[in-house]
Amino acid sequence: MRIILLGPPGAGKGTQAKKIATEFEICHVSTGEIFRKAVTEQTPLGKKASDYLDKGLLVPDEIVEEIVESRLDMSDCCKGWVLDGFPRTVNQAKSLEKYMRQKVLTLDKVVNIKVSFEYLIERFTGRRSCESCGATFHINYSPPKTSGICDKCGGKLIIRKDDEIETVKKRLEVYESSTFPLIDHYDQKHLLINVDGSKTIEEVFADIMQYLKDEDKP
């Protein structure tokens, strides 16, 4: 099973991608997580990417494409994958298509999680992330057991720099100009399914599974 998740930042792609990966026993590849980890660890990639992340801008295509291809080449991805946050431009989509042709792989579905921008701003402002392990919570929708403390590792919960309101607005603008055209791109290939991302996590997941259940499990 090979799936792409589309949707604006904050639509819940990460949460759904993790659930899909567990259900189908496939690999969850989040480019945002890869970049954030690299920034925290101050690797050469992190140093190149950090300015783009802080400003809510896209990391240049060539950097992202190289990172994704080397990730997909790893052995844990051989059973399949769900991509969260990639592709984000039509050029990235074309580069993925070229990579998949070379590896003789097919894409099963592209899931587009639809949410209004007003709703997203509300979601973002309540989002809290663990500064140690990156786990995310929401003060209203999925609060941690103890306020300000990560359930998973006990780390401190913070507002990520790229979740600050001005950065969020920039990320949404970038989504609209660069990523939104991908919806048409995949619709023309008859791969697109649309789900309503304003429902609860479990309802969105059930809707996605409804569409994916007829696909072959790996």
Ligand code: AMP
């Ligand atoms: P995300 O967590 O997916 O919203 O990604 C966080 C940030 O990482 C984005 O705002 C971009 O700066 C960068 N990023 C993640 N994925 C991509 C991508 N496919 N292309 C370019 N930049 C990306």
